Amino acid sequence: MFGHDKPAGLPCHNLEGFSCAIHARLSEAGYLGCVAFECLGAGQKVTSLFPQTWRDQPRLARPMIEAFRQMRDVQELRQMLKAAAALPLPEAVEAERQAWDTELMVTTQALAPLAVFDPAPLRAWLKGLAAHVSR
Structure with a gap:
């Protein structure tokens, strides 16, 4: 395609x-x-974190592509958290959702937190939301 x-x-x-x-x-x-x-804004976020384009500095191509891959995952998770805000979550679970949202916001602001962010715990937390909603 x-x-x-x-x-x-x-x-x-x-x-x-x-x-x-x-x-x-x-x-x-x-x-x-x-x-x-749909990059979910990952491209714009990554380019804002690099002072030059990969065409100006070819050595930046690989780091930018890796940052884009990571940022795309984070942006997808942010969308899921946004959708979860519309669910009737218990107060404690809503507080967790907000904490995750804050962590992701910080993660998108610089390359260092993006590079070390592990999406697995948040993905597991999101999968567990159904149990809280069905109660």
Whole structure:
């Protein structure tokens, strides 16, 4: 579903600075995978954490791609926590949800917390929410 093949971990050749050169015509160019993909704001957050683009400093490509992968996970979890805010959660569980949300907010503000964030405990906590809602 992409107009060209490339190894994982390498930037797309259509990137110009922090923008896609063919964004307005992705479908016509054969990039349906890009049309369907939602980064949830991870791209913008990661580029704000790096002072230069990977085109200016090619050594930044791998760290930026890894940070994007991590940030995309965090942004997905933030969306899940936002959705959970609409559930009728017990007060203590709502407090936990808010604590997780705060932790994720801090995680998105700098590369160091992003690099060490482990999403597994939060994913497990989110899976356990159904038990609290059904009571």
